Amino acid sequence: MNSRSDNQCSCASTLRRRLIRAGAKRSFLSVVMLSLSALLAGPAWAATHWVDATAASASPGTGCGINAGYTTIQAAVNAASPGDTINVCAGAYAENVSIPVASLTLNGAQAGNPVAGRTFAVAESTVTGTITIQAANVTIDGFSLTNPGQSTGILIKTAGNNASIINDIINGIGGVSFSGNTQAIYLENGPDNVSVVGNRIQGVEGVLTSNGAIFIGDSTASNPSLNILIEGNSISDIHSVSRGAYGIHINNGASTAPSATGFTTVTIRNNTIDNLIGGGWAHAIGLEGDTPGVLVVGNSISNLVDLTPTILGQDAIAVWFEDNPSFGTATVNDNNFDVTIAAYGIAVHPAIVGTGTVDGTCNWWGDANGPGPVGPGLGARVSARVNFTPWLTAPAPVGACIGGVPSTAGKVTGGGQIPGSDPIFSPLGDLLSVPALLPSLANPNEKATFGFVVRCCPATGNLEYNDHETGVRIKAQSIDALVISNGGCGPNTHATFTGTASVIRSTGTTTEPFTVEVDDCGEPGTADTFSIRTTTYSNGPRTLVGGNIQIHR
Numbered sequence: 001m002n003s004r005s006d007n008q009c010s011c012a013s014t015l016r017r018r019l020i021r022a023g024a025k026r027s028f029l030s031v032v033m034l035s036l037s038a039l040l041a042g043p044a045w046a047a048t049h050w051v052d053a054t055a056a057s058a059s060p061g062t063g064c065g066i067n068a069g070y071t072t073i074q075a076a077v078n079a080a081s082p083g084d085t086i087n088v089c090a091g092a093y094a095e096n097v098s099i100p101v102a103s104l105t106l107n108g109a110q111a112g113n114p115v116a117g118r119t120f121a122v123a124e125s126t127v128t129g130t131i132t133i134q135a136a137n138v139t140i141d142g143f144s145l146t147n148p149g150q151s152t153g154i155l156i157k158t159a160g161n162n163a164s165i166i167n168d169i170i171n172g173i174g175g176v177s178f179s180g181n182t183q184a185i186y187l188e189n190g191p192d193n194v195s196v197v198g199n200r201i202q203g204v205e206g207v208l209t210s211n212g213a214i215f216i217g218d219s220t221a222s223n224p225s226l227n228i229l230i231e232g233n234s235i236s237d238i239h240s241v242s243r244g245a246y247g248i249h250i251n252n253g254a255s256t257a258p259s260a261t262g263f264t265t266v267t268i269r270n271n272t273i274d275n276l277i278g279g280g281w282a283h284a285i286g287l288e289g290d291t292p293g294v295l296v297v298g299n300s301i302s303n304l305v306d307l308t309p310t311i312l313g314q315d316a317i318a319v320w321f322e323d324n325p326s327f328g329t330a331t332v333n334d335n336n337f338d339v340t341i342a343a344y345g346i347a348v349h350p351a352i353v354g355t356g357t358v359d360g361t362c363n364w365w366g367d368a369n370g371p372g373p374v375g376p377g378l379g380a381r382v383s384a385r386v387n388f389t390p391w392l393t394a395p396a397p398v399g400a401c402i403g404g405v406p407s408t409a410g411k412v413t414g415g416g417q418i419p420g421s422d423p424i425f426s427p428l429g430d431l432l433s434v435p436a437l438l439p440s441l442a443n444p445n446e447k448a449t450f451g452f453v454v455r456c457c458p459a460t461g462n463l464e465y466n467d468h469e470t471g472v473r474i475k476a477q478s479i480d481a482l483v484i485s486n487g488g489c490g491p492n493t494h495a496t497f498t499g500t501a502s503v504i505r506s507t508g509t510t511t512e513p514f515t516v517e518v519d520d521c522g523e524p525g526t527a528d529t530f531s532i533r534t535t536t537y538s539n540g541p542r543t544l545v546g547g548n549i550q551i552h553r
């Protein structure tokens with residue numbers, strides 16, 4: 001059992017002792033009620049149930065081991081009322097679990113703990129079977145789950161609105177000789193407001209059918225699946241022997257039958273998808289039903305293999321639109337398509353009726369010159385009906401979205417100080433790196449100093465930057481591009497320049513792409529801003545605490 005479960009056990013027993021003492025001293029039920037409502041989050045009378053294979057106490061139990069009240073998860077579910085919590089202690093549970101009770105929270109031993117650093121089935125509550133959600137507001141947090149030789153890990157039925165699948169490790173669904181459709185997480189026939197966040201999904205495979213990590217179906221559905229969030233999941237090793245391998249597969253209502261009126265509104269954000277192998281095809285994000293306004297941002301996709309390529313190339317695609325009349329309303333930005341020129345970064349099926357274009361700007365295509373062969377670069381392929389300019393000139397979140405934009409004739413100079421380094425955030429505000437020390441006005445060493453001169457064209461110049469507090473120096477080796485644009489302080493007040501830099505720490509020096517963005521808001525430079533980011537470092541944008549930036553064009 002891990003330390004968190006120990007904490008849960010001691011918290012529960014401490015709470016129980018307090019309640020017993022309070023009741024014994026005053027013998028007033030009102031005191032107990034007051035204590036309960038003050039100490040327990042949620043509904044005053046929500047119960048907590050404890051599950052452990054070695055349970056030996058009366059239900060609902062008070063902790064793990066012999067203090068638990070149920071030996072199976074299903075027994076606890078059967079005894080639960082809406083609003084209850086079920087704590088499943090570390091151990092193995094070979095059972096299918098069906099959840100018809102609304103507002104139930106199932107906590108595994110790792111509830112609340114991110115999957116990073118955890119190992120499948122080690123110090124985990126490990127379910128071998130399918131968990132089926134058929135009531136609203138159910139949370140599944142902090143489990144390991146496997147289901148070899150079966151089709152589904154977690155099945156969310158139509159009634160499972162507001163389900164939250166979080167911090168779960170799903171490893172091993174189906175198998176290389178399993179003949180059914182396999183999927184780790186399956187939203188069946190239109191549940192709404194479902195969150196699938198922060199899970200690790202590995203090893204989904206089968207023979208004759210398509211297999212995927214997260215599947216929103218079905219093609220014949222008449223019920224839309226609304227407001228779905230798929231965020232921060234790590235998906236890898238998906239295999240179909242003879243058909244499609246999917247990371248995220250959406251085809252709710254995709255059938256041409258008049259009764260199939262389902263569609264999906266979904267945000268797919270900051271997921272990593274790696275190593276899909278399909279005997280027929282490999283689609284990392286298959287938007288194969290109607291997905292009006294779909295947002296696909298901040299995902300990193302790599303290693304897609306179609307084992308049966310045609311003369312036109314592999315049917316291996318990072319983001320794919322098929323049977324999707326709303327493709328022209330899609331936003332596909334800030335993704336990394338590290339799939340080589342053999343595969344597509346974004347593709348729209350040529351048979352889709354309509355004349356729109358996918359907003360496919362600001363993606364990294366694996367090449368500083370952008371996508372190919374329709375695009376100008378040697379990066380991942382792109383189809384027609386995708387607007388891919390400008391693209392990122394280096395992987396997100398370092399790259400600048402100036403690929404394909406002509407450099408600007410002009411000169412940008414600057415020198416001065418800004419406060420010390422910041423954590424890195426994605427464009428949507430998600431934390432991407434741990435924060436450095438917070439800057440303190442009392443310690444001038446926490447300032448970072450910079451100096452640069454960049455001119456164009458061709459783009460040349462130099463840059464030196466020194467974060468004294470964190471001991472990071474950045475020195476440009478080359479300048480690739482300079483773009484001067486309109487900024488918050490007026491026309492031609494914003495400049496972006498990119499290149500390659502030495503990033504120097506006491507532990508060693510690395511060569512990394514860099515992006516610097518500055519605003520020239522007047523003289524002296526008290527309103528000017530500076531930002532710099534490399535693969536391993538980021539600071540800003542920050543307003544200068546000394547110095548000046550000047551943009552001339």
Ligand SMILES: [Ca+2]
Binds near residue numbers: 192224
């Ligand atoms: Ca629905």
Ligand SMILES: [Ca+2]
Binds near residue numbers: 279
């Ligand atoms: Ca193929």
Ligand SMILES: [Ca+2]
Binds near residue numbers: 521522
């Ligand atoms: Ca200035």
